[in-house]
Amino acid sequence: MSSTVLKMIGIGKSFPGVRALHNVTFTAYAGEAIALLGANGAGKSTLMNVLGGVIRHDDGKLEIQGKSVEFKNPKDAQAEGIAFVHQEMALLPTMTVMDNMFIADFPKRWGAIINRTEMRNQCTEVLERLGCRISPDNYIKNLGTGDRQMVEIGRALLGNNRIFIFDEPTSSLTKGEKDNLIKVIERLKREGMAIIYITHFLSEVYDICDRVCVLRGGEVAGGGLISEVSMNKLVRMMVGDVKIGDRGSERNTAARKPIFQVDELNRRGVLENINFTLNKGEILGFWGLLGSGRTETARAIMGLDTVDSLKISTWKDDRLTEVSTEFVQHNIGLITEERRVDGLFLPMSVSRNMSMANLRNIRKKHSAVIDRKREAELSREFTDRLNIKITSIEQKVETLSGGNQQKVILGRWLEVNPDILIMDEPTRGLDVSAKAEIARIIVRLAKEGTSIILISSEIEEMMSLCDRFLVFNKGRIISNLEYGVSQEELVGLAAGTADASKRVMA
Amino acid sequence: MKLKQLSIKDSLFKYGFYVILFGVILFFTFSAEYFLTFANINSLVHAAAPMLIIAAGMAFVVFTGKLDISLGSIAYLSTCIGAVLMKNLGFPPAAAFIIVLLSGIVLGGINGFIIVILKVNPLITTLGTLTAFRGLGLILTQSFEIRMPEAVRAFGTSRILGVFSDVWLALLLLILLHFIHQKAVFGKQVTALGNGEEVCLRLGIRVDRTIFLTFMLAGFLASIGGIVSMAQIGQSTTFLGKGMEFTAVAAIVLGGISLFGGEGKIIPGVLIGVLTLELIRNGLNHLGANPYLYEFVNGGIIFTAMSADALKARLRGQVILVSDENT
Numbered sequence: 001m002s003s004t005v006l007k008m009i010g011i012g013k014s015f016p017g018v019r020a021l022h023n024v025t026f027t028a029y030a031g032e033a034i035a036l037l038g039a040n041g042a043g044k045s046t047l048m049n050v051l052g053g054v055i056r057h058d059d060g061k062l063e064i065q066g067k068s069v070e071f072k073n074p075k076d077a078q079a080e081g082i083a084f085v086h087q088e089m090a091l092l093p094t095m096t097v098m099d100n101m102f103i104a105d106f107p108k109r110w111g112a113i114i115n116r117t118e119m120r121n122q123c124t125e126v127l128e129r130l131g132c133r134i135s136p137d138n139y140i141k142n143l144g145t146g147d148r149q150m151v152e153i154g155r156a157l158l159g160n161n162r163i164f165i166f167d168e169p170t171s172s173l174t175k176g177e178k179d180n181l182i183k184v185i186e187r188l189k190r191e192g193m194a195i196i197y198i199t200h201f202l203s204e205v206y207d208i209c210d211r212v213c214v215l216r217g218g219e220v221a222g223g224g225l226i227s228e229v230s231m232n233k234l235v236r237m238m239v240g241d242v243k244i245g246d247r248g249s250e251r252n253t254a255a256r257k258p259i260f261q262v263d264e265l266n267r268r269g270v271l272e273n274i275n276f277t278l279n280k281g282e283i284l285g286f287w288g289l290l291g292s293g294r295t296e297t298a299r300a301i302m303g304l305d306t307v308d309s310l311k312i313s314t315w316k317d318d319r320l321t322e323v324s325t326e327f328v329q330h331n332i333g334l335i336t337e338e339r340r341v342d343g344l345f346l347p348m349s350v351s352r353n354m355s356m357a358n359l360r361n362i363r364k365k366h367s368a369v370i371d372r373k374r375e376a377e378l379s380r381e382f383t384d385r386l387n388i389k390i391t392s393i394e395q396k397v398e399t400l401s402g403g404n405q406q407k408v409i410l411g412r413w414l415e416v417n418p419d420i421l422i423m424d425e426p427t428r429g430l431d432v433s434a435k436a437e438i439a440r441i442i443v444r445l446a447k448e449g450t451s452i453i454l455i456s457s458e459i460e461e462m463m464s465l466c467d468r469f470l471v472f473n474k475g476r477i478i479s480n481l482e483y484g485v486s487q488e489e490l491v492g493l494a495a496g497t498a499d500a501s502k503r504v505m506a
Numbered sequence: 507m508k509l510k511q512l513s514i515k516d517s518l519f520k521y522g523f524y525v526i527l528f529g530v531i532l533f534f535t536f537s538a539e540y541f542l543t544f545a546n547i548n549s550l551v552h553a554a555a556p557m558l559i560i561a562a563g564m565a566f567v568v569f570t571g572k573l574d575i576s577l578g579s580i581a582y583l584s585t586c587i588g589a590v591l592m593k594n595l596g597f598p599p600a601a602a603f604i605i606v607l608l609s610g611i612v613l614g615g616i617n618g619f620i621i622v623i624l625k626v627n628p629l630i631t632t633l634g635t636l637t638a639f640r641g642l643g644l645i646l647t648q649s650f651e652i653r654m655p656e657a658v659r660a661f662g663t664s665r666i667l668g669v670f671s672d673v674w675l676a677l678l679l680l681i682l683l684h685f686i687h688q689k690a691v692f693g694k695q696v697t698a699l700g701n702g703e704e705v706c707l708r709l710g711i712r713v714d715r716t717i718f719l720t721f722m723l724a725g726f727l728a729s730i731g732g733i734v735s736m737a738q739i740g741q742s743t744t745f746l747g748k749g750m751e752f753t754a755v756a757a758i759v760l761g762g763i764s765l766f767g768g769e770g771k772i773i774p775g776v777l778i779g780v781l782t783l784e785l786i787r788n789g790l791n792h793l794g795a796n797p798y799l800y801e802f803v804n805g806g807i808i809f810t811a812m813s814a815d816a817l818k819a820r821l822r823g824q825v826i827l828v829s830d831e832n833t
């Protein structure tokens with residue numbers, strides 16, 4: 001039944017200093033989902049940007065339903081029925097959900113006036129289809145990351161599209177939202193649409209996709225029907241041989257020595273009476289659903305949000321002493337989940353971005369001048385260690401692939417080497433080998449005595465790394481569990497189905 | 507999903523501008539004798555009419571996250587063209603004014619061209635045309651004042667239902683522009699631009715075209731403001747429109763329209779901003795205060811409003827969703 005909808009033939013694209021794509025041939029069929037896989041920087045987003053009209057390719061040609069096409073801009077691509085869910089969300093924060101969905105193509109009356117009734121109906125219908133309960137009149141700036149992603153997906157479902165590009169759509173969705181998305185994709189497939197699905201979660205590929213195409217270093221490394229490729233083979237196609245960074249059952253068993261303590265953290269409507277202690281060399285996991293207060297707690301500790309009450313103490317002179325926000329900001333590293341908003345200086349170089357938190361330590365002796373040679377040395381060391389794919393350390397961060405941007409933030413804090421490190425979704429958007437590398441680094445840091453608070457939505461990652469878990473639910477800590485707890489119990493507690501009362505902290 | 511907001515701070519920002527307006531009115535009502543009379547309010551709004559129109563044009567530019575500081579000069583140059591046509595070539599006022607309006611559009615288009623095609627920063631562009639346009643006007647009129655024909659002078663002081671005609675005109679335009687901003691595709695695209703041009707490009711919005719149109723619209727409105735102002739004074743003077751662009755920016759910020767782009771409304775924003783400034787000027791006059799005091803007070807207000815704007819942008823990230831549902 002499957003007829004060819006899209007053919008990209010011999011696509012090549014070079015950026016100054018990198019060949020992002022070389023002779024890539026890619027085919028998508030009606031009624032099927034094809035997974036586009038590859039390590040960070042393999043060229044997935046670039047290939048899709050070509051298809052979406054965002055960038056022009058150097059070589060090769062595009063055919064849609066047998067007809068040769070050329071896209072000068074995203075509008076041309078939209079006109080051919082290509083819907084694009086971007087990896088870095090393309091949203092307008094000061095506008096409503098409804099406006100965001102229709103901005104490229106409003107339903108109109110008299111040529112120029114927006115038909116709001118029509119718009120509202122279509123919008124409500126799409127949100128319902130996605131099982132998303134936000135109102136069309138909500139402003140994007142008031143929505144969390146997961147809901148924003150749903151809006152982005154909703155936009156793709158409008159209109160008469162026949163090719164759907166999803167570039168890492170699930171990276172900030174909750175389990176329920178993911179399931180809904182899968183249902184929507186199933187339905188699109190039944191309607192004869194072609195789906196292109198980019199992800200780093202290989203299990204999703206087996207749930208959703210019929211075919212797979214793997215890119216490696218900008219070239220096609222393999223592909224075929226998903227039923228004929230094993231997961232191991234996929235991984236090997238993507239990155240060669242990797243050792244997944246599991247800690248096994250080895251855990252930090254040394255006597256616990258508190259190094260950091262939070263007391264009475266309250267923020268009306270968001271956080272309620274958060275108290276906890278972090279021990280030296282410990283990996284403490286914050287577990288919970290999206291919006292349960294994990295990220296908010298991290299932000300509050302770093303002084304990024306105003307709170308109603310908070311007391312922070314660290315270990316100094318043999319006892320826990322209360323410290324100021326300023327002290328915290330200088331001595332605790334934060335790796336954020338919203339890399340584009342909170343973390344990176346996009347138009348600046350990799351090297352400058354990495355040294356940003358470490359400027360105090362790379363000054364020339366007895367002066368305020370930054371030692372550029374030292375800066376470069378350190379940047380080179382950490383780009384190597386993290387295997388960041390760049391042409392030079394002077395490359396601008398905005399031109400890196402999504403996953404490589406995330407690594408730059410990690411590198412920044414590894415350079416500083418603080419005693420306490422908070423990592424909020426440090427591996428979001430990273431490929432398998434990078435994830436393993438990060439896991440190894442986390443374990444090594446902890447061994448060397450760094451205390452780490454880890455926030456991650458990937459249960460396997462949490463299970464394999466953490467010494468202890470704090471479970472968050474609706475802005476409160478409902479449980480404090482040691483390593484050894486079962487995966488089911490953690491999931492149940494977060495969802496509020498398991499009985500937490502026995503384990504509530506004093 | 508429950509939406510919890512920082513309610514006190516939020517409402518302070520939302521209604522702070524009304525509080526200022528109300529405070530100003532209250533203050534002058536009690537300290538200046540004839541302040542709150544119909545005659546005074548009528549003449550006050552009359553005096554504000556040109557600024558209402560020009561500030562509305564500025565607001566559209568600001569919605570896109572840019573500034574156009576050449577608007578006062580556009581008002582001047584376009585009306586100079588009209589005045590010269592009437593005086594030297596004997597054009598009837600109606601024909602001359604049509605050409606004034608066209609000039610406004612063209613001058614705004616020149617700004618648009620430099621910004622969109624030559625990719626020059628908008629502030630630099632309009633800083634250049636601010637001087638250049640005024641210079642052209644001075645050459646054109648040889649810096650003489652040109653008296654308006656009687657018909658035009660009559661319009662400047664005519665009333666409908668007791669209220670000055672130009673006030674009606676200004677209000678009508680404001681309502682129309684508010685409608686365009688809120689309900690028309692163009693208005694939404696302008697707001698979208700204020701959220702970032704790169705995102706807009708990805709979304710398939712015709713960014714260049716929209717910027718171009720916005721500057722033309724601002725130029726067009728500046729020329730209307732110029733005509734109204736010229737009719738009020740009864741002649742084309744060399745200081746027509748001078749400094750208006752800065753007052754317009756001040757009024758806009760005061761009206762809660764964010765200079766970062768993408769936020770704010772024509773009504774009540776522009777209305778409140780312009781009227782508050784005019785009230786202060788008028789009130790200080792009534793108190794017999796030193797005219798330069800107004801400049802000082804004005805500066806203070808701009809500064810306060812700007813800090814509030816910046817603070818609001820900082821607090822933006824702090825509204826948080828609390829999820830109730832299980833997944």
Ligand SMILES: Nc1ncnc2c1ncn2[C@@H]1O[C@H](COP(=O)(O)OP(=O)(O)OP(=O)(O)O)[C@@H](O)[C@H]1O
Pocket residue numbers: 015016018020038039040041042043044045046047087389390398399400401402403404429431
């Ligand atoms: N505008 C640009 N200028 C220079 N190099 C670029 C630009 N855009 C992308 N690149 C480079 O092209 C390569 C491919 O990037 P791309 O974003 O397609 O990777 P990706 O497969 O999507 O990775 P990820 O999984 O991390 O999102 C990277 O090395 C990246 O640095």
Ligand SMILES: [Mg+2]
Pocket residue numbers: 044045046087167401402403
């Ligand atoms: Mg990508």
